[in-house]
Amino acid sequence: QVQLVESGGGLVQPGGSLRLSCEDPTNTFSRNSRAWYRQGPGQEREYLASISNTGSTHYVDSVKGRFTISRDNAKNIVYFQMSSLKPEDTAVYYCTVPGTAVWGQGTLVTVSP
Numbered sequence: 001q002v003q004l005v006e007s008g009g010g011l012v013q014p015g016g017s018l019r020l021s022c023e024d025p026t027n028t029f030s031r032n033s034r035a036w037y038r039q040g041p042g043q044e045r046e047y048l049a050s051i052s053n054t055g056s057t058h059y060v061d062s063v064k065g066r067f068t069i070s071r072d073n074a075k076n077i078v079y080f081q082m083s084s085l086k087p088e089d090t091a092v093y094y095c096t097v098p099g100t101a102v103w104g105q106g107t108l109v110t111v112s113p
Contacts, residue, residue: 004029004095009107012085020080020107022095027076034078035098036069038091039106050098051078085111 008020022034035050049059049069057069068081078095092106 004034004097004102004104006093006095006104006107008080009093009109011110011112013113014086014111016085016111017081017083018085018109020082020093020095020109022078022080022104024076029097029102030073030076032097032100034069034071035096036078036080037094037096038089038109039094040088040091043091045094048093049080082109085109087111 005023005025006020008018010018012018024030031053033050033052036048037045038048039045047060048063049057049067051057051069051071055071059067066082066084069078071078090109090111092108094106095104096102
């Protein structure tokens with residue numbers, strides 16, 4: 001089954017930064033938009049940001065100015081740079097191709113002193 005692969009999660013202190021990566025190992029979705037979601041403990045999965053194949057971006061207000069989505073088309077990787085992290089950002093972060101059932105396995109981000 002074709003999937004995406006996320007990486008880059010980990011434990012970080014409040015105020016810190018992390019960069020997540022979303023790879024497409026089979027190069028099936030190199031021309032597709034990509035989006036990032038997250039699911040915190042006991043919460044529903046929520047949309048955070050997306051990027052089109054031409055680089056147009058969209059963010060929800062809660063992450064605007066702190067998180068940046070970007071893509072390297074040569075490497076077919078989408079990045080999610082997260083800064084000024086807060087404990088409430090703790091969640092499993094997922095990458096997806098919008099409008100499809102294609103998701104990655106998720107990468108855990110824990111923000112804690």
